[in-house]
Amino acid sequence: MMELVRRPHAQNFVAFAAERPEVLVLSADLTSSCEANDFRDAYPERFFSMGLAEQNMIGFAAGLAREGFSPWVHTFAVFICRRAFDQVAMSVGYPNLPVRLVGFLPGITTPGGVTHQAIDDVGLMRLIPNMTVLECGDATEVESVVDVAHEIDGPVYVRMLRGEVPRLFDPADRLRLGRARVLSEGDDLTVLTSGICTEQGIRASAALAARGVSLRHLHVSTLKPFDDPIVRSALGSTRGTVITLENHSVIGGLGSAVAEALAESGTGVKLHRLGLRDVYSHGASREHLMREHGIDALGLVTAVEQALGARFDISAEELAAVEADPAGGPANPEAL
Amino acid sequence: MSQQRSDSATSAWADEARRVARSVRRRVLAHTLAHDGGYLSQACSSAEILAALYTRVMRLGPSQGPPVPPPFPGPPGPHNPDSFTGAAYNGPVAPDLDRFVFSPVHYALVLYSTLIEVGRLAPEAMDQYDRDGSTVELIGAEHSPGHEVTAGSLAQAISQAGGIALGRKLKGEPGRVWVFLSDGELQEGQTWEAITAAAYHGIDGLGVYVDANGQCCDGAMESVMEVEPMVERLASFGADAVEVDGHDVEALAAPATRPRQGQPLVVVARTDPCRGLELLRSRAPRLHYLRFTGTAERERYEQALSELEQEA
Numbered sequence: 172m173m174e175l176v177r178r179p180h181a182q183n184f185v186a187f188a189a190e191r192p193e194v195l196v197l198s199a200d201l202t203s204s205c206e207a208n209d210f211r212d213a214y215p216e217r218f219f220s221m222g223l224a225e226q227n228m229i230g231f232a233a234g235l236a237r238e239g240f241s242p243w244v245h246t247f248a249v250f251i252c253r254r255a256f257d258q259v260a261m262s263v264g265y266p267n268l269p270v271r272l273v274g275f276l277p278g279i280t281t282p283g284g285v286t287h288q289a290i291d292d293v294g295l296m297r298l299i300p301n302m303t304v305l306e307c308g309d310a311t312e313v314e315s316v317v318d319v320a321h322e323i324d325g326p327v328y329v330r331m332l333r334g335e336v337p338r339l340f341d342p343a344d345r346l347r348l349g350r351a352r353v354l355s356e357g358d359d360l361t362v363l364t365s366g367i368c369t370e371q372g373i374r375a376s377a378a379l380a381a382r383g384v385s386l387r388h389l390h391v392s393t394l395k396p397f398d399d400p401i402v403r404s405a406l407g408s409t410r411g412t413v414i415t416l417e418n419h420s421v422i423g424g425l426g427s428a429v430a431e432a433l434a435e436s437g438t439g440v441k442l443h444r445l446g447l448r449d450v451y452s453h454g455a456s457r458e459h460l461m462r463e464h465g466i467d468a469l470g471l472v473t474a475v476e477q478a479l480g481a482r483f484d485i486s487a488e489e490l491a492a493v494e495a496d497p498a499g500g501p502a503n504p505e506a507l
Numbered sequence: 508m509s510q511q512r513s514d515s516a517t518s519a520w521a522d523e524a525r526r527v528a529r530s531v532r533r534r535v536l537a538h539t540l541a542h543d544g545g546y547l548s549q550a551c552s553s554a555e556i557l558a559a560l561y562t563r564v565m566r567l568g569p570s571q572g573p574p575v576p577p578p579f580p581g582p583p584g585p586h587n588p589d590s591f592t593g594a595a596y597n598g599p600v601a602p603d604l605d606r607f608v609f610s611p612v613h614y615a616l617v618l619y620s621t622l623i624e625v626g627r628l629a630p631e632a633m634d635q636y637d638r639d640g641s642t643v644e645l646i647g648a649e650h651s652p653g654h655e656v657t658a659g660s661l662a663q664a665i666s667q668a669g670g671i672a673l674g675r676k677l678k679g680e681p682g683r684v685w686v687f688l689s690d691g692e693l694q695e696g697q698t699w700e701a702i703t704a705a706a707y708h709g710i711d712g713l714g715v716y717v718d719a720n721g722q723c724c725d726g727a728m729e730s731v732m733e734v735e736p737m738v739e740r741l742a743s744f745g746a747d748a749v750e751v752d753g754h755d756v757e758a759l760a761a762p763a764t765r766p767r768q769g770q771p772l773v774v775v776a777r778t779d780p781c782r783g784l785e786l787l788r789s790r791a792p793r794l795h796y797l798r799f800t801g802t803a804e805r806e807r808y809e810q811a812l813s814e815l816e817q818e819a
Contacts, residue, residue, distance in 0.1 A: 222700075224700035230663055230664075230669065230701065231670035231673060234668060234670020234671035235670040237667070237670070237671055238675060240674055242670075258660075265657045266583050266592075267584050300582070300584065301584050324585045325585050
């Protein structure tokens with residue numbers, strides 16, 4: 172049974188900060204939207220409202236980091252990565268400051284339309300030298316990513332989930348820097364998924380396994396640096412196609428990172444990148460947009476069918492049933 | 508620093524500040540001649556501001572930097588333990604000491620010259636100016652002498668200084684954070700975000716000196732984007748804003764002694780981009796970077812330099 176955890180970051184971050192007085196939160200008028208309101212209420216002296224002014228907020232975070240604090244910027248991913256890109260690159264990235272950028276609403280997780288949908292954030296942050304890029308795929312990773320980020324000597328971008336977040340991984344099986352999770356082993360092809368697409372990958376691989384497809388499935392949470400020996404080994408030993416599935420543009424994110432790794436290794440296997448195919452999205456439900464962009468379980472099944480030259484007659488209903496969601500359906504579209 | 512002092516003591520530091528300013532102008536002119544170009548108008552406008560900051564306003568310990576700067580050690584990063592900033596030239600970091608954040612880093616030549624004149628940098632440092640592999644860069648970087656942050660993307664430094672000042676406030680440190688800003692940076696929205704945030708959070712450890720020389724890269728400010736009335740705008744954004752004659756070192760130093768009352772201090776220093784070098788005025792309104800048009804012009808500037816040297 173798949174557990175849904177409500178607002179996993181909120182209380183977890185309060186606990187994380189309890190014994191770490193250097194941890195501060197900077198927010199740009201999206202405090203409870205970024206689940207930082209519990210922190211604000213618990214430690215008001217360590218919470219700084221910076222207003223709707225992200226460029227300045229990044230600079231303040233840089234200055235605080237130079238003074239030995241651990242500033243955690245909380246806002247929507249688009250406003251960190253697009254609006255304040257130069258500030259992130261110059262005020263934080265160049266000096267390798269331990270600023271933690273927590274970006275909410277990755278990809279099409281919001282019905283807020285193109286202005287709120289971070290479809291390019293992973294690519295933008297991967298471009299910045301010294302930046303570590305982490306993405307959460309479930310509630311366990313939301314809870315453990317802060318400890319991982321805290322230990323990194325330099326800036327970290329966290330692609331964060333909020334609201335009702337499924338727990339795919341045991342709470343004790345925490346996120347590890349530079350270590351993918353091997354969710355299934357197989358010989359026919361290799362699938363790498365990240366973020367919310369991992370749940371889709373689990374559903375697809377279960378249905379495909381029932382039809383005899385031997386599929387290796389990796390969940391990737393460290394998008395930069397991309398030097399994970401588990402990923403390298405999986406790519407190097409793949410005989411068939413490699414498929415990537417991500418809630419992001421196919422340019423700049425997981426698919427690009429895998430393409431770069433494959434090309435540089437000289438492996439020469441075919442790569443099929445599933446993601447937003449160099450298009451903007453629009454305001455609609457997560458379920459609708461995942462189907463529209465083909466980044467759901469059915470999209471992955473179709474890609475596997477193409478790779479293997481086979482048809483498995485798997486329906487959307489069957490894939491939904493695999494989810495075994497105790498809440499009886501997908502999470503409500505998240506309001507702003 | 509005591510605010511009570513005798514007239515003779517006051518004039519002693521002011522005389523020294525004026526000497527530093529004159530020497531900075533002369534040094535930058537000589538350098539511009541030797542290198543066939545330079546940011547000369549910036550020296551003319553800001554010499555007294557930087558001189559007042561280094562001789563009077565800022566409470567700094569002795570330079571910790573080597574008199575001749577080391578070469579570029581590579582960019583900061585987790586695998587480069589050798590990287591450094593140029594802040595060592597502004598003295599040690601201590602709770603009661605001030606910090607300096609230099610924002611318009613194309614003024615680097617003026618800052619290097621000031622550091623030399625106040626004894627924080629050896630004159631030989633300028634042999635490395637704009638040389639490949641050197642930290643004495645044409646456009647200052649955070650590893651350049653006297654620089655502490657990455658600032659060349661204008662208006663980013665004031666936010667970083669605001670963060671440093673907030674951090675120091677949280678730690679209860681009495682030392683202040685001084686920013687040297689150019690007036691063109693008031694065209695950037697981030698500057699106003701920073702002033703607003705510093706005022707909102709009561710960060711009165713932040714002090715800003717603006718070189719209001721009325722010049723931009725394209726020409727006069729009013730022909731690029733008007734930001735007047737500067738003082739009124741700054742005050743309305745929450746700053747303790749004051750306007751002074753930017754060539755009067757005593758007037759420049761005075762606002763720094765005002766009591767801190769929960770607001771960032773912004774001193775708008777009205778300056779003349781041709782101050783002390785009338786010859787430059789014929790170049791107006793394009794004063795951003797001086798490149799000699801030919802031998803005749805060059806000789807006129809050589810003549811001006813020898814006149815300045817005779818005055819000294």
